[in-house]
Amino acid sequence: MKVGVVGLGTMGAGIAQLCVEAGIDTVGREVTADLGAKGRDRIVHFLTRKVEKGQIESFDIDRLTVTTELAGLAECDVVVEAIVEELGPKRELFAELERICRPDTVLATNTSALSVTEIAAATSSPERVVGMHFFNPAPLMPLVEIVRAELTSDAAFDTAYALGETLGKHPIRCHDTPGFVVNRVLIPLLNDCVRVLDEARVGAEDLDAGMRHGAGWPMGPCELLDLVGIDVHVHASDALYDKLREPRMAAPPRLVAMANAGLLGRKSGRGFYTY
Numbered sequence: 401m402k403v404g405v406v407g408l409g410t411m412g413a414g415i416a417q418l419c420v421e422a423g424i425d426t427v428g429r430e431v432t433a434d435l436g437a438k439g440r441d442r443i444v445h446f447l448t449r450k451v452e453k454g455q456i457e458s459f460d461i462d463r464l465t466v467t468t469e470l471a472g473l474a475e476c477d478v479v480v481e482a483i484v485e486e487l488g489p490k491r492e493l494f495a496e497l498e499r500i501c502r503p504d505t506v507l508a509t510n511t512s513a514l515s516v517t518e519i520a521a522a523t524s525s526p527e528r529v530v531g532m533h534f535f536n537p538a539p540l541m542p543l544v545e546i547v548r549a550e551l552t553s554d555a556a557f558d559t560a561y562a563l564g565e566t567l568g569k570h571p572i573r574c575h576d577t578p579g580f581v582v583n584r585v586l587i588p589l590l591n592d593c594v595r596v597l598d599e600a601r602v603g604a605e606d607l608d609a610g611m612r613h614g615a616g617w618p619m620g621p622c623e624l625l626d627l628v629g630i631d632v633h634v635h636a637s638d639a640l641y642d643k644l645r646e647p648r649m650a651a652p653p654r655l656v657a658m659a660n661a662g663l664l665g666r667k668s669g670r671g672f673y674t675y
């Protein structure tokens with residue numbers, strides 16, 4: 401089996417790492433050699449740490465080839481796309497992948513907020529396009545949502561599901577609707593939590609303690625938002641609100657103000673908490 405990963409950023413590098421760990425021949429494609437080398441270095445760094453911690457015995461980095469050429473993906477059985485979250489570039493890429501890859505290559509997108517069906521429609525073989533929505537950080541989060549677009553074939557869907565299992569993930573099956581499953585539930589829920597901060601005049605620490613100790617959440621909503629990134633959450637909320645127009649989906653003004661002020665959570669050193 402050979403898997404291609406397009407884009408070796410946050411998600412793509414994580415997905416390629418999972419492939420290497422599973423002993424799969426992997427081709428990573430980036431736009432520049434420098435970005436490709438950075439992605440490869442990250443993968444080596446995290447796999448080396450896993451060896452040092454005794455979580456894995458060894459890894460074979462020769463399984464990974466990094467290229468800037470799309471043609472390098474020609475022989476892949478599955479290609480997972482993890483480039484920028486914009487419809488235009490994704491549609492352009494899928495049209496090119498269709499041209500370059502074998503007719504039976506399954507083309508998967510890791511999009512969180514775009515329509516898999518709209519991405520598939522950029523090709524003349526939409527039956528082989530499927531969503532594989534990994535969660536961040538991909539090497540650690542067990543879930544992958546396998547998303548069936550309008551015209552996805554059973555064969556492509558089953559191949560994506562099986563790949564998810566091979567990568568050690570827990571795949572779930574769903575259809576191509578805004579937010580798929582987890583974000584559709586979690587985004588409005590986190591927005592509710594933030595609104596409750598003001599409504600109930602409860603502090604972030606108390607709200608987090610409330611949800612941990614009263615609802616069994618492993619992490620409080622404010623801690624979770626700081627981890628995800630306030631800007632990332634606002635962007636995801638906006639995308640969901642654009643599609644569903646339900647007020648609960650819209651980012652609460654408090655979060656928009658935090659994002660505008662650069663209070664992005666852990667990555668900026670300050671969000672609901674200071675790090």
Ligand SMILES: NC(=O)c1ccc[n+]([C@@H]2O[C@H](COP(=O)([O-])OP(=O)(O)OC[C@H]3O[C@@H](n4cnc5c(N)ncnc54)[C@H](O)[C@@H]3O)[C@@H](O)[C@H]2O)c1
Pocket residue numbers: 406407408409410411412429430431435481482483484485486489493510511512513533534535536
């Ligand atoms: N970050 C998350 O929490 C998360 C979670 C789930 C899904 N996603 C989705 O995964 C995708 C990637 O997100 P990310 O956070 O890894 O972004 P990122 O910006 O970290 O990485 C994107 C990478 O793609 C590269 N790229 C852009 N166009 C390319 C092309 N045509 N060919 C090859 N490489 C190209 C960029 O150089 C960059 O390195 C997006 O669709 C995003 O919505 C992100």
